[in-house]
Amino acid sequence: MTDRTEGAGHRPAPVHTHPDDVSFLTALSALADPVRLQLIRELAGHPDWTLSCSNFHVSVGRAAKSHHFSVLRDAGLVEQRDQGPKRINRLRREEFDARFPGLLDLALRPDTVE
Incomplete structure (x- = not known):
């Protein structure tokens, strides 16, 4: 019997960078894009592990x-x-806040759009 995770349909697991290894400019750059900010805001409004990538409604392909x-x-x-x-x-959030205290709170404020 073949494992369903093997073959053409399998994608590699995502690679994650710990916030401790992120520069301030990298963090700012990630938060500066309106689409990424929208993704972060939607995630912040839901419990962990409840949104799949297809649940996000952003104006990109x-x-x-x-x-x-x-x-x-x-x-x-x-x-x-x-x-x-x-x-x-x-x-x-917890890990990012430990590395950059207050930055995520500032980015999530409703008046921080464009």
Whole structure:
């Protein structure tokens, strides 16, 4: 019997950067993009591991959304794991806040848009 995780449909597990390994400029750059900010805000409004990538309604295509999630992972803001065919997400709020106190709170304020 073949494992369903093998073969053409299998994608590699996401690589995560811990916030302790992220520079301030990388964090700011990740939060400066309106699409990424929208993704972070949606994540902040939901419990961990409840939103799959397809649950986010942003004005970009699937490939661009994947890129934005990669930038957020590289900045230590998001952790992702595969659950069946879906990739589910968690905002790494506690870890990010420990590295950059107050930055995420500032980015999540409603008056911080454009």
